[in-house]
Amino acid sequence: MAPVARIAVDVSLAHLDRPFDYLVPAELDGVAVPGCRVRVRFAGRLVDGFLLERGEGSAHAGTLAYLEKVVSAEPVLRPEVARLARAVADRYAGCLADVLRLAVPPRHARTEAAAASTVERPDEAWANEWDPYPGGPELISALANGESPRAVVTVLPGEDWPARLAEAVAATVHSGRGAVVVVPDARDLDRLDAAVATPHAVLAAAQGPAQRYRQFLLASRGAVPVVLGTRAAAFAPMAPLGLVAIWDDGDDLHAEPRAPYPHALQVLLMRAQLESAGALVLATSRSAEAQLLVETRWAVPIAADRSVVRVRAPQVAPTGDDLDRARDPAAAVARLPSLAWRTARDALASGAPVLVQVPRRGYLPAVSCVECHAPARCGRCAGPLELRSSHAVAACRWCGRPAADFACHRCGGRRLRAAVIGAGRTAEELGRAFPGSPVRTSGRDAVLSTVGPEPALVVATPGAEPRAEGGYGAVLLLDTWALLTRADLRAGEEALRRWLTAATLARPGPDGGRVVVVADGGLVAVQALLRWDPATFAARELGERRELGFPPAARMASLTGPADAVADLLTLAALPEGAEVLGPVPVAASDGAAEERALVRVASRHEGAALAAALHAAAGVRSARKAEGAVRIQVDPRELW
DNA sequence: TCAATCCGTATC
DNA sequence: ATACGGATTGAC
DSSP: OOSEEEEEESOOOGGGOSOEEEEOOGGGTTTOOTTOEEEEEETTEEEEEEEEEEESOOSOSSOOOBEEEEEEOOOOSOHHHHHHHHHHHHHTTOOHHHHHHHHSOOOOHHHHHHOOOOOOOOOOOOOOOOTTSTTHHHHHHHHHTTOOOEEEEEOOTTOOHHHHHHHHHHHHHHTTOEEEEEOSSHHHHHHHHHHOOSOOEEEOTTSOHHHHHHHHHHHHTTSOSEEEESGGGGGOOOSSEEEEEEEOTTSGGGBOSSTTOOBHHHHHHHHHHHTTOEEEEEESSOOHHHHHHHHTTSSEEEEOOHHHHHHHSOEEEEEOSSTTGGGOHHHHHTTOOHHHHHHHHHHHHTTOOEEEEOOOSOOOOEEEETTTOOBOBOTTTOOBEEOOTTOSSOEETTTOOBOTTOOOTTTOOOOEEEEOOOOOOOHHHHHHHSTTSOEEEEOSSSOOSEEOSSOOEEEEOTTOOOEETTOBSEEEEOOHHHHHTOSSTTHHHHHHHHHHHHHTTBOSSTTSOEEEEESOTTSHHHHHHHTTOHHHHHHHHHHHHHHHTOTTTSEEEEEEEOHHHHHHHHHHOOOOTTOEEEEEEEEEOTTSOEEEEEEEEESSSHHHHHHHHHHHHHHHHHHHTTOSSOOEEEESOSSOO
């Protein structure tokens, strides 16, 4: 074979983020195949790497070193995945090595030796129940015919989404192509795993090394045509790829917390683009990112007609926080608005369980408009305002400008109020208000996946709501202010997503479960819930982001680190024309150290590539100089505040 | 004039 | 991290 091996070394230094050429010694010629793991001497020490390709020559002027060792001839990094990883690194201003660590699980030698490699590509039947969705059955047929449709699907309340995804997957496999499906967490993965009858591998973060590698090899060796998993599965090898799909792309869990912080949705979309595969973005709600796909016509929207939604959606009613409470002692015990208390009581009496959604504790104090309750934003850069104990006046969290002359961007109000979030209601309090009904909790440390059909109060934090057999008789959405006044640009979108997720667990239809949301019925997000209209809300949300210059309409990068380091990086970066730097402002680092954060934004997504390239190059100059202090670069950080 | 040492830079 | 090249320094 060709004598030169191009190697991606496992070194995450920005200035070394490119392949290096080595000579293949004669005895390794047969095993040094593209995609295999190698060890090479790099700057005097032995490092791991992946062999990207073999070539005849090298552009390197100096003499080439020899490969030290081929760890295994198993081609774990397929060319399409290498290309995807490079594109993801570029998009997120990060290093290929960091992305490859996310994409390829660590080797487990025993598993590699033992794992079977039978190719199993059954000719799937692909009947489907997409009829309620105009364009749905055609979408499935297109996949079965080997086409690559792209759609943002808004599912009906109570939809058996794992079954719908399973149908899309079966149709894709029928066409002789593979599918990769990503869900937020282990609970969703279990459901999907159960629903998909096509032979598949399951890749989850929680798996042990052997299990994880075994499942990875099933896909890598082409033994199965389908991979289901959590965010890292977006990189799973699958050739030829016919479909990528994601469930509930608005869930934070899709955002990778390790550098370069890629989001599973973006990874899958890039992948669909690179490999000409179909793409399905499936959710009960709709994120601004999904809306952008629709508005740019990258994907078609698929949703049931309003008439069908009306029949399937539960009845939702808003209620003020405390108007009737004083008149209703039983409700006061639970600190529940009267309507919420009565709705729960009736559901329990009818023999059905009741879901109570309570936000998690510990949100940051935010500032909002006294008149319309809109989160207060900076007059200059539209960043969120915050109150600090050291300052009398609220100031912008992004650019630091004091907001002495505040004017609400929505209603023009000039007064601010602190929206400090108090503690949530406890399960014990609810238990006292409903003596005789069992109270169950589902939250952070103990998540229930399902509860029985018998009457019970089920208190859950967002994302941990168990499904109830037969559906809930009532769903109460409490302390909604905690969600809505979060100092986060996604607060409204996130609140609606969480409410819809809980409400979708109610018995379907106007005569089914009742949903009570304790919030002002005039708020946009609450209106969207009452009308069960996430698409219109998403369009409005994206419109606002466009006006304010926020992602995904614009592209932003946050630079966090010691003050000198952030300043140094900003000096070195040859930012694209029109890039706007906000801040830096002081932020509290996790370990208490004083850090600063600057935000850089460009108006269009096209300039995003140039922005990422400029930041990566500047980081390269700093790492080459061994400059003091690390700067964390996050492109389109999910939590912008 | 040459060798020992220092510093900066590249790392194949 | 380590290795190398060019510059710098000090002794003959």
